[in-house]
Amino acid sequence: MSIASAVLDTAARHAAGRRVTxxxxxxxxxxxxxxxxxxxxxxxxxxxxxCEGARLEMEVVPARLRCAPxxxxxxxxVPAFRCPQCGGAEVSVLAGEELEVESIEVEQESTACTA
Ligand SMILES: [Zn+2]
Incomplete structure (x- = not known):
């Protein structure tokens, strides 16, 4: 739920008053x-x-770990935080913890023809 409000905040900031689709x-x-x-x-x-009515497209980034030694x-x-090569537990996460709004699409402003 807090993720959703963070996503909405970011999207709204980038939309700068336009409607997000x-x-x-x-x-x-x-x-x-x-x-x-x-x-x-x-x-x-x-x-x-x-962001009312906006469609969510989510991409899951696969997790990668790295062994320090x-x-x-x-x-x-499945999260298994041990190196398959040396069995070490001194591993760090390279990818898999990100959570970011990659892009948004906004509604095109329709220009009414008055001629
Ligand atoms: Zn290792």
Missing amino acids: VVRVRAGQLRQVVPDSLAFYIELLGRGGP CARDWAID
Whole structure:
């Protein structure tokens, strides 16, 4: 829910008063964001604002870890924070924790023909 309001804030800031039609979000795998529930909260919290009725497109960024001692990096399907090469637990997350609004689409201003 707090993710949804952060996404809405960012989208509204970039929209600068225009109506938002599509919000594209990149969410790291480790965030375990459920697209349906994020879409639900965006719809709910976005009512009455510039994001009302906007469509959510979410891309999940696969998680990658790196082992500090041997510099091996690998992708994980289930969080297993141990190096497959040396068994070390001194690993850091390279990718998979991001959560960002990648882009938004706004409604084109329709110019009425008065001629
Ligand atoms: Zn290692």
